[in-house]
Amino acid sequence: MSGAPSGNGPDLTLRDFAAGQNVFGRYTLIRTLGRGGMGVVWLARDDELERNVALKFLPELIIHDRAVLGDLKHEARRSLELTHKNIVRIYDFVHDQTSGCISMEYVDGDTLSNLRADKPRKVFEPDELTEWTSQLCDALDYAHNHAHIVHRDLKPANLMVNQHGDLKVSDFGIARSLSDSVSKITTQRRSGTLVYMSPQQLDGKRSDHLDDIYSLGASVYELLTSKPPFYSGNVDHQIREQVPPSLTQRRKELGIDGTPIDAAWEEIVRACLAKDPTRRPQSVAEVARRLEVPSPKTRRRKQATPKLKHRAILAAVALVVGTAAVVAWYFGIQIPREQGSSKPTAQRDVQAQSQERYMPGVGGIKINTAPSGATVTLGGLGTKKTPATFNANTGKYSLFVELDGYEPIAREVEAKEGQLIDLGTITLQPGKSKIDLSSAPPGAKIFQGDTLLGVTPFRRDDFPSGRTTFLLVSEGYLPREFTARLDSKELFKATIPLAKPLPVYKGTIGGSVPITIKLGADLKSGTMAQSSTRGETVVKFAGVWTGATLRAVTHELLSKPESILWETESFTLRFSDDGKNVAYECNYGAEVFTASLGAP
Template sequence: MTESDSARERDVAATAILREFQDDWEAGLRPNLEDYAKRAPEDVRREVLAELINADLRRRRSLGENPSPTDYIQRFPADQPTISAAFSAIDDTIVTEGSKREPDLGSTEVDIAVGEMLGKYEIRSVLGIGGMGIVFGAYDSVIRREVAIKLLSSKHSTNENALSRLLQEAQTAGAMHHPNIVGIYDVLEVEGAYYVVMEKVPGDDLSEVLKKSTRGFLDWKLATRIAMDCCDALTAAHSQGLIHRDIKPQNIMLTVESTVKLLDFGLAKSDQDSEKALTQHGTILGTPDFMSPEQCSAGEINPLSDIYSLGATYFDLLTGHPPFTESGTQLQVMFAHCNQPVPSVVEKHPEVPAGCDRIIQRAMAKRPEDRYQSAAELRKDLAALLSEEAPPPVAAPEEPAAKPFPWKIAAGGAMVVAALAVLFALSGLFNDRSDDGLNTENGNVVAENANQNVPTFRGVTADTIHLGTTTAFNGPNEELGRNMVIGMKSYFDSVNDAGGVHGRRIELTVLDDRYDPDKSLENMKQLFEDRKVFAVIGNVGTPTANVTSVFASQNGHLFFSPLTGASLLREDPPDRYIFNYRASYQDETAALVKYFVETLRIPPEQIAVFAQNDAFGDDGFAGVARAVKGYGIDVDQLLRVGYDRNRFNIDEAVSTIVDDKNEIRAIVMVSTYKVAARFVKRVKAAKPDMVFGAVSFVGSRAIAEEFRENGPADGEGVIVTQVVPPFMSNATGVLEYRRLLQKYNPEYEPGFVSLEGFIAAKIFTEGLQLAGPDLTTETLIDALHRINKLDIGIGPLLSFSPSRHQASDRVWGTRLTKEGEFESFDLE
């Protein structure tokens, strides 16, 4: 009998024992726990006993009994850790199912509501709810800053252990001042309720980042950088004798500035004071998916337990799931941590460097002495991996680690295999060989044999066209980036299913720049120089376009239909390599100003601009300035207030606008959606009759959702100009968009931004068709110039020419209702 046969028989026997035990309870019997435990196969006895105790405990509690761990320890004196595991898997001390369960707001009793004051803190929102209580977003009215306030749930308020845990979080994290650890500012006790005031971190925890990722997991380089920052945080904590005990994606924040923040030291334990430590030997706290073996068995822990959990978290970031998530129940996951080998990351994700696997295997070694002996040591290997200097292997691999292949989002949904990267690399060997049927033209290889899967031009093979986009996939503008990509993919997917363009599929590589110009330029270089894309399409934002369009133009790369109306992309005559679908910000702001003055009868001198402090805001302000100049208002008479990119510093802007001496009645907003929503809410509180209009980049669906979450009435009447028709109209092109969005991306709701991405992809594909099979940048540009009065069923006819690189100048009007929905209206 083989080893696998033996294991299969053992598992069948264990399953039969557990099923029979459950059947006895179902039949009204009271099965003898000891008898069933004796029948368990020896090598899985602990696992079976824990499952039996867990089942027994649940049944007895359902009958109104409340057995304690001591009851079971007296019956199984040698199995205390196993009994602790069984209790912990059913008790509130473990976040069930790795926090996959949605929190129940009704189970968290609080006596404070949004809008009320808690001392000097104004409660403004609910940020989250967990087993320990509720977390509010608040505003410190004295220091004038946004904060988060954690309230201990009333069901825990008399629980000495839970209260100690909350206060210990404040004491331990509050004593540390580190850029990768969430700061603690204050502790309050109000009428018997305890609150911790902490740094408010704009961004998402890593579990949310993973959920929002198109692939479900992160690029290995991003995951490695995150793990390095976590190592820095742990080094600081461990140096003060603190052990976190609950490292997991949900306790790691990625801020809008791409900073990693470790939070929730509520489970932290001081290894300097074992008598006062919150949890002791024999008690389990943590999350099973990321627990170290010693935590799972209720053993002694030390800083190396955090190393193990960080290794498990790194695994999750690279794969999209924890290491032992397929093991079954929580107890089975815990036993897997103790007994099963760590799965290989590379087996399921061959694009990940083998070095990642080696690091995880060492960090997650069963015995603490076999792990990295400090967070600093782990960080050193992560840094070496990131710089492509392989760390010392735990065991020498049989083959050298493959160079990682780029993060690809294929328009058909499939990952591009690493072999394609090898073909790209090998193609360079033929650049100077004219006797192999290949010749060179401007450094690009042109194949005479269309059946060969080698590049015929950068980013073009016989069966594939590789496109790229650098966009905001995380941070304050992530909804814009994600929806733009989804709209493009929906159309490209349909093209691919129909056989592609001249037999070539369209694939899209997506890189996240978080709306940061420096990162976007780095991404552009990577897309064209390393990943060899043919062109970029649908980049998001003016500040990023300010550098990425220059790079494209200087290098002769096609820069097509970015999500921005910036004037810098609309030179006269136009840049040969830059094409826009949409109307400009000048078109949009002119439409808003005209509506304010001629329809609403607001004097032009009573119009102000709320704009981002960068090229995006400057461009929008210039558009308003040009528009009001037509009504006799000079630029120095136009009031401008603003905020900094990727921040929410709007206090000064709000106070200036609400100052009665300025007599402002209407505001043009050139901002992002989260900031716009907050600005509107606070200005309306002081001036409810203020009129607001925003350019399309604010993101209509995104701002609507912001208002729905925080009070839809605040958004009533807010105008957002659009550069696409209403997405729920029955125009022929819009019907096609909704049908293909539903077919290929049904989890996404229709919206203006994804419709813009869809239109951009459709126009680009029309150009590809006109260019023919001999595709180069220059042949495509010449083909785009031949697009004249193209009717794709959206209203305006679309045209390009050598002197016109903006296909449409049409602006539509939409307005928010009190229900938080958009209605269309005529801006004329």
């Protein structure tokens, strides 16, 4: 928060760039992806290699320090060793007299931190994290034992999920070294994020893989409970001296309902958070083994053989822990599966276990689809992703299968006592729908993801069926995002009203701190004022739109009381469809501050 005590932060002012601009004689800028304490990130086209990349531009204080630039060049060469599929690749470090950037793999997705925050209860369930945890262990095992690199700042904000549902660990190598450089230049004592740091990191000791294991535990703790192990008060002391509540207890404290936390998750997270590093799991392979997910070596053996790309191990984990679904993927993110001519041993074992689980008088329904990853709802027995197996009492059940872009299937199936009824593989047929979209006023650009479809009014007779999210953008109006379920049997027709923002939004943070937001004409920048008994602090902010959410960062102080220290902060603004209300959220350190804003 702007009134929070802090040291004087570095001057992170960045040179202005524009879409379409060519930089370093090689990259054409496309659009901003975000801003943070380490600089601004652009999506760009590498004109030499003809691929999209992410460019993380460096703070100006880095560019003018030759010693730091030399360190970064050295780290760039070293980071080329990180070539794991679950680690964001670093491609290059480039600079000139006025600016510099890190060229890295572009990941079209979002962080686990953001995905968790968008969940209704702000938490994941253990079964949702199973595959991602397995991939994370594999990536860390590779980094620790093959590249001999420690991450040192592992946290949910550095764990990304791409559009295929695969986890990518970011901020390794040169990007991590960049944070170290800023810490040194600005005389900050630590590199890393306090609430995920081990006691040894806190004391400034040289980092090793056991610090990453502590941070892994702290990250999983937050993803399952909405908060890191320690997040308020004297966090330094708590990290060194106190034992955090169990996952189940923390959920109860925060009033979070959900699936009971399995003992294996409780035990491994508690072990990872041990104060004494010798009492933690001594490798990420041990973490994977104790969670009964594929060990790193097992995963790499499977990846080496194309026919072993099935992810049937997810089903095995579901059977072991008794979960009702394998993974509830976010925003339609699904795991791709390939059909092989022979089934791996692990998959045969899963099938044997599934049949052994049936109790006398209980039957089962088994189903797969081509392509797999479809959502299957079986009567009142729940929803799963294919391939799926349901325990079912004798009787008839309604079966509903759907996958975006394909025709839904509805039929009745019958379960029989003591039998596993295998419905085989159902081939899904691509569906085409008719859509007629208008906006008020007309002339809005309509996007599906990053693809510009056209301008309203927009009509098509061959649009892929299924659940689709559209974004309408019109100058002077707030972006409007909406989701439609397109059915090939019906015309989808809608007129979407667009809203202009109010000149001023006001509210209170936590019911006590008055806040005022004024948007600029570009709807991406403006001013924010926060009041206290000592006076008012006013700052400028700039941001980027992610769908209908404005993610912003303060960058210039306009005025403040002399007794208040100010530092850069990031926040999000989520506007109501009519533009009359705004939900404000700011993550400051380990605290989350929120406010509901409206007309003065």
